[in-house]
Amino acid sequence: MISLDAQEISATANLSARIYADLRMKLIIGDLRPNEAVSIRTLASDYNVSAMPVREALRQLASEEALVGAAKKAYRVPNLSPSQAANLFFVRSVLEGAAAELAVLNIRKGDFKILKKFIVQMENAWAKNDASSFLRANYExxxxxxxxxxxxxxxxxxxxxxxxxxxxLAHGIVNLVKPDHWLGEHTRIIDALQNRDGQKARELMEKDAKWGSDLYQRLSSS
Amino acid sequence: MISLDAQEISATANLSARIYADLRMKLIIGDLRPNEAVSIRTLASDYNVSAMPVREALRQLASEEALVGAAKKAYRVPNLSPSQAANLFFVRSVLEGAAAELAVLNIRKGDFKILKKFIVQMENAWAKNDASSFLRANYExxxxxxxxxxxxxxxxxxxxxxxxxxxxLAHGIVNLVKPDHWLGEHTRIIDALQNRDGQKARELMEKDAKWGSDLYQRLSSS
DNA sequence: TCAATGCAACTGTGATCACAGACGTCTTCA
DNA sequence: TGAAGACGTCTGTGATCACAGTTGCATTGA
Known part of the structure; x- marks a missing residue:
């Protein structure tokens, strides 16, 4: 049974919303793998609730293409094609680049310590081959x-x-030898933010968002 | 009763998905107005189905913030604050700008006639004060x-x-005298696409996406 | 031994019911 | 005449059941 009253999940009155948030995080950190089946009744049993809230959560995830569902068949984690993955990383680079440029205006002095902490977490997770923690720190x-x-x-x-x-990403990381440049542009991004250099922050962020694409290149060529 | 077997709605086996798509288009063209309440049972009766598919469609729309829902209260069309609206139009300008730049590479010769047709439709709808048709043509x-x-x-x-x-947008258009520049940058965008000028297409599209923000300026200052 | 067939256990989907909280109106009392 | 309280109606939410289509394994036949 999976407990839902973890602090991180906002205490919405809604069961569906909490299951939705929980599954979302599992997808972000790679606890669910490409092509893995997720069934309504199984999850309902895991979460110790009826099928009702689960099916709504799954349908939501399917509508944003975080899951795929065919008629009368189990929902599955999508197995991205090369072009689909490239498309997603492209959108990420466009949006995160624009966001980084804006962030320069709002970033606060104490933020940099937090950002550096995330880099340390990534380093530790990488050393322990802990893909979930690595992806979580990267996301954070x-x-x-x-x-x-x-x-x-x-x-x-x-x-x-x-x-x-x-x-x-999780699939790529575990099936791959360590890339030498796992840090991406993270440290340089912090520098650009500290210097309030919006243009530079944007460029570096756009480049870093393509790190995942690099991973794919290595994956498909190996 | 609202019929769902219109050609435009893809013939998915799913009732939920069809209701979802139908409501989505109603939102795009402004058939549903800010703050308007939409209730599960009322819609279920309109569509002549049970509450089940409707509640899933509404929950999906709520999860993407196309609707807002409080506990035990009817779902409502969000009433955007000035800053929320500005945020949405900003994201639109970033993404549509990038998309226009890419579109230059793929646009086909016969496409321009279609695009000009949409402009004519906008012109006609504007002349008839038909906000729905105007927004639909703009969207298309x-x-x-x-x-x-x-x-x-x-x-x-x-x-x-x-x-x-x-x-x-629909709310803004009907509550407003005609702006003189209703065309936005549409004709110039077609020119840029025809000239395969990606940089220009991007700039014009970014500017055009802010047309909605202009509308808001007029609204709030009147 | 191998392939084809059938059955059993799964899958999502729609309908229906019970429940608790919110809202509005109407009544009642001061 | 006014305000306060109660009741009926509406809201979303969760649970449960019936159904039909899919999948995979086991059995049976050649």
Missing amino acids: FHSFIYARAGNAAMQAIIDGLYVRTGPW | FHSFIYARAGNAAMQAIIDGLYVRTGPW
Whole structure:
């Protein structure tokens, strides 16, 4: 049985919303893998609720293409084609680039310590081959920055992209030898933010968002 | 009773999906107005189905913030605050700008006649004060272009933005004297696409996406 | 031994019911 | 005449059941 009263899940009165949020995070950090089946009744049993809230959560995820569902067949985590993955990373680079440029205007002095903490977490997770923790720290690093853009709509949209690329990234990381440049542009992004250099922050963020695409290149050529 | 077997709605086996698509278009063209209540049982009766498919459609729309729902209260069309509207139009300008730049690479010779047809439709609708038709033609013009970017993920995300700005635009248009520049940058965008000038297409599209923001300026200052 | 067939256990989907909280109106009392 | 309280109606939400189509395994036949 999966408990839903974790602190991180907002205490909405709604069962559906909590299951939805929980599954979303599982997708972001790669706890659900491409092509994995998720069934309404199984999840309902895991969460110890009826099928009702689960089916609504799954339908929502399917509508934002975080899951795929065919008629009378189990929902599945999508198996992204090369072009689909490239498309997602392209949108991410466009939006995260714009967000980083805006974030320069709102970033606060104490934020940099937090951002550096996420980098340390990524480093530790990478050393332990812990893909989930690595992806979570990576997400939190990026998420923290584009939250500082002060545009809630943009923030939600980028979140949706992480949900969709998460399983695919996790698959790539575990099936791959360590890339030498796992840090991406993260440290340089912090520098640009500290220097309030919006143009530079944008460029670096656009480049970093393509890190996932690089991963794919190595995957498909190996 | 509202019929769902219109040609435009894809013949998915799913009732929920068809109701979802129908409501989405109603939002895009402003058939549902800000703050309007939409109730599960009322819609179920209108569509002549049970509450089940409707509640799933409404929940989906709420999850993408095309509707808002409080506990035990009817779902409502959101009444956007000035900053929320500005945020949406900003994201639209970023994404549609990038899409227009890509569209230059894929646009076909016969496309321009279609695009000009949409402009004529906008002109006619404007002359008849038909806000729904105006918004539909405007949506189809833009939609046609960003579909040509060849990025399905980006296309779906921009679609979602039109769903959210639709009711607000309709409200602005009907409560406003005609702006003199209703055409926006549409004709110039066609020129840029024809000249395969990606940079220009991007600039014009970014500017045009802010047309809605202009509308708001006039609204709030009147 | 292998392939074809059938059955059993799964899948999502729609309908229906029970429930609790919100809202508005109408009545009643001061 | 006014305000306060109660009741009926409407809201979304969760649970449960029936149904039909899919899948995969086991059995049976050649």
